[in-house]
Amino acid sequence: MKTYDYLIVGAxxxxxxxxxxxxxxxxxxxxIDKRSHLGGNVYCEDVRSINVHKYGPHIFxxxxxxxxxxxxxxxTFNNYINSPVSMSKGKLxxxxxxxxxxxxxxGVKTPKEAKAIIEEQAQKYGVKNPKNLEExxxxxxxxxVYDxxxxxxxxxxxxxxxxxxxxxxxxxxxVRYTFDNNYFNDKYQGIPEGGYNAIIDGLIKDIDTKTNVDYFENKAELDALADKVVFTGKIDEFFxxxxxxxxxxxLKFESEILEEENHQGSAIVNYNDSTVPYTRIIEHKHFEFGKQNHTVITREYPQKWTRGMEAYYPINNEKNQAVYKKYKDKASTLPNIIFGGRLAEYRYYDMHQIIGSSLSKVKKEIESFNS
Ligand code: UDP
Structure with a gap:
């Protein structure tokens, strides 16, 4: 008898x-998780009573x-609606x-006028079967808009x-022909009151957890604890x-506490210009309509990734997809290991998609008990 039925790598x-x-x-x-906290990238850190989205803005x-x-x-989710603005050549x-x-x-005032301009430009510069982001x-x-x-x-x-x-x-x-700044088309949206840690706490209630544990450094010992492994780390590292x-x-994040009530008037301001090294500034209190006299802002700098750094976004081009397929095929030959999540599935997942993927994989697993 093993100590646990499952070892879950990544919290x-x-x-x-x-x-x-x-x-x-x-x-x-x-x-288990190698970080010093649970929750993965949805983890929020309390900084003078403001929930700071430590690994980038998360809007459910x-x-x-x-x-x-x-x-x-x-x-309980609040009614936050994401409506960021973008700074480009000094204009918002x-x-x-x-x-x-x-x-x-x-300066167009009607959908008809806007459509006419966009259609004319799309015809002039667009292509029938776009093969890359620019096209x-x-x-x-x-x-x-592109420029x-x-x-x-x-x-x-x-x-x-x-x-x-x-x-x-x-x-x-x-792309919308209405005066509607909601960044998402989805029916349901919000930020959990008290931050995302409340959700993680609810999910792991009465489940054993260990932080500061590196799976690869203690693999044999950890594997011996359970019948099966759920691996949510980088699939290439696993193999x-x-x-x-x-x-x-x-990404690199630089946060600052400012002794002012409202710094930028929006939770997210994007910076388009290539001369600005960060892509956005997050002002966390606005996710929860905070009324504190101070505020916390975070500048988000994209970074070249090398081994050992935090891997945020998979680069899903053809070359990487071909490499991923090899790992995926190999993973499918290991019946006692379940691979899932953004890093193990090498997919640009949003939170709701991760939850959907986890629920469907665990359902399959549970069904397999009776077959
Ligand atoms: N994007 C852009 N300008 C913006 C915001 C986003 O061109 O002001 C593009 C960019 O390529 C980005 C993609 O749209 O990678 C998806 O943006 P999203 O806001 O969904 O990215 P995330 O919040 O996941 O980083």
Whole structure:
């Protein structure tokens, strides 16, 4: 008899949801994480009573009522609606691309006028089957929006030419012919009151956890504790990089406490210009409508990723996808290890998608007990 049914490597949303569901059917887990805290990248740090999103801004949004109900079991969500602005050559524009943005860019006052400009530019600069981010953006929204709000931000964010990035990345952003600055199209949206730690605490209640534990340094010993492993770390690292390195983009965060009530009037201000080294400034208190006399801001700097650094964004180009496929095929030959989450599935996942993926994988696992 092993001590646990499952060893869960990584205390992010994927692992915590998985362990929570297993617990409901009487299976035990040990969750380990190499960081000094649980929660993975949704972890919030309390800085003078402001929840600081330590690993970048996390705004929960989903169209799936089941997932919305799922997270609402653990926390009450406020009615925060993400509506960032973007600074470009000294002027602020609303995001996502909507009638406010088009008015700011061209002075157009009706959807018809905006559509006429975008269609003309899309025809002139766009292509039929966009194969990369630049072609996709030009075909979708035209050259002015691309030049003002996309190109420099994207190339700074990814450290790559927009012509070498996959088209799907830009499709994350809505294009709208209404005066609506909501960054997401999803039906449900908000920030958990008390921060994301409340959700993690709810998920791992009565489950054993250990922080500051490096799986790879103690692998044999840790594996011996459980019948099965759920691995949520980097899949290439798991296989000791035998098919080569997957590429990621990393980030550096610089936070500052300011003795003023309201610094920038928005939780997120993007900086498009390539001359500014950061992509955005986060003012965390606005996620929870904070009324403190002070504020905390964080500048987010994209970084070249090398081994040993935090891997934030998978770079899903063709080359990396081909490498990932080799790891995935190999992973599927290991019946006692379940791979899941952003790093193990090498996917640009949002929180609701991770939860969806974890719930569906754990469901399969539970069904397998009876077959
Ligand atoms: N993007 C952009 N300009 C912006 C914001 C985003 O061109 O002001 C592009 C950029 O390529 C980015 C992608 O849209 O990587 C997705 O943006 P999102 O805000 O979804 O990124 P995240 O918050 O996940 O970093």
């Amino acid at each position: 992010g949303l994927f692992g915590c949801v998985f362990a929570h569901e297993l617990k409901k059917v009487g299976k035990s887990s040990l969750i 949004h989903t169209n799936d009522k089941a997932i919305w109900d799922y997270v609402n079991q653990f926390a 524009y609303n995001l996502p691309f909507n009638m406010n943005t088009f008015y700011q860019l061209w 996709q953006a030009l075909s979708l929204i035209g050259k002015d 003002t709000l996309i190109k420099e931000y994207t190339e700074k964010q990814w450290g790559t030419k927009a012509t070498e990035l996959p088209a799907f990345i830009i499709k994350r952003l809505p 000791n990089y035998e098919f080569g390195n997957l590429e990621y983009r990393s």
